[in-house]
Amino acid sequence: MTRRHLRVPVAAVLAAALLVAAAAQAQTQPRPARGASGSATRAAAPAASPPAAKGGAAEYAQRFAMVCAACHGGNGRSDMPGTPALAGQHSFYAVTQLFLFREGRRSNPAMSAVAKGFTDADLRGFSDHIGTLPPVPPPAPASPPDAARMKQGQALAKQHKCVFCHGDDLAGGQQVPRIGGQREEYLREVLQGYRSGQRVGYTQAMSEAVGQIPPAELDVLAYYASRVPVAGR
Numbered sequence: 001m002t003r004r005h006l007r008v009p010v011a012a013v014l015a016a017a018l019l020v021a022a023a024a025q026a027q028t029q030p031r032p033a034r035g036a037s038g039s040a041t042r043a044a045a046p047a048a049s050p051p052a053a054k055g056g057a058a059e060y061a062q063r064f065a066m067v068c069a070a071c072h073g074g075n076g077r078s079d080m081p082g083t084p085a086l087a088g089q090h091s092f093y094a095v096t097q098l099f100l101f102r103e104g105r106r107s108n109p110a111m112s113a114v115a116k117g118f119t120d121a122d123l124r125g126f127s128d129h130i131g132t133l134p135p136v137p138p139p140a141p142a143s144p145p146d147a148a149r150m151k152q153g154q155a156l157a158k159q160h161k162c163v164f165c166h167g168d169d170l171a172g173g174q175q176v177p178r179i180g181g182q183r184e185e186y187l188r189e190v191l192q193g194y195r196s197g198q199r200v201g202y203t204q205a206m207s208e209a210v211g212q213i214p215p216a217e218l219d220v221l222a223y224y225a226s227r228v229p230v231a232g233r
């Protein structure tokens, strides 16, 4: 399936996502009414198990631990192949991706099922939580990185302007994801996916960036990025 030439109305998608974000924010505002029953409810709450305020940060931290951590790890550093680290990822990037999964524009059996029923508040709540997870370096590799391959990767990242958007340290920012320290096999698959048109981005940025790069060079870039020392936000 090639969706590469599908024209994405970037402005419309962006506007929609910003509206989603705004709506989600608005939805998180209202607190349970402090009516006459308020004190009774509050007194009863500690006995019940999930006392978190609906839509609040605590609720999403708890839902992340219950639902997402099984695959992504409790601290956001997954040890499952093909499952990206979320630790140190930016909330604005996360919200765009959860939005794409929910709308069926980015597809993966696991994530499409997870995101299908998300409300706008869920998109925002989970993304905000991801944005609070500090970056976690990958476990120490079995063998030291191949110096020549690292050098080639660094040169390719400059030549193809990856560093222009993702930063010299590949830590990303805002809607540009952190790729430094990400799982290698995930990066490899994602880069080939953008190239073939199998992964459709939130904008055309990545399909344009990698469209002309030979697949073998993309694999070197994945090798390099996954081994770049993990920088702070």
Ligand code: HEC
Binding pocket: 063, 064, 067, 068, 069, 070, 071, 072, 082, 083, 084, 085, 086, 094, 097, 098, 107, 108, 110, 111, 114, 126, 177
């Ligand atoms: C059954 C395993 C599984 C569960 C549970 C799961 N995920 Fe994922 N998640 C994945 C996989 C696999 C991918 C990579 C999908 C791909 O390759 O396109 C992913 C991708 C993502 C991404 C995109 C990351 C990136 O770098 O582009 C985000 C954000 C995300 N998941 C958030 C969540 C949240 C929030 C939850 C809980 C509500 C969750 N996931 C639950 C397996 C899972």
Ligand code: HEC
Binding pocket: 084, 096, 157, 160, 161, 162, 163, 164, 165, 166, 175, 176, 177, 178, 179, 182, 187, 190, 191, 200, 201, 202, 203, 205, 206, 209, 210, 213, 221
């Ligand atoms: C013009 C800015 C720009 C350039 C140049 C660029 N990127 Fe990106 N990159 C982005 C944006 C924006 C995204 C998020 C795209 C989306 O919505 O899927 C992204 C996403 C990615 C992802 C997906 C990360 C994830 O967690 O799923 C990888 C990997 C990546 N870029 C690697 C690269 C590499 C390697 C290069 C150089 C060959 C590069 N990028 C060049 C802006 C850029």
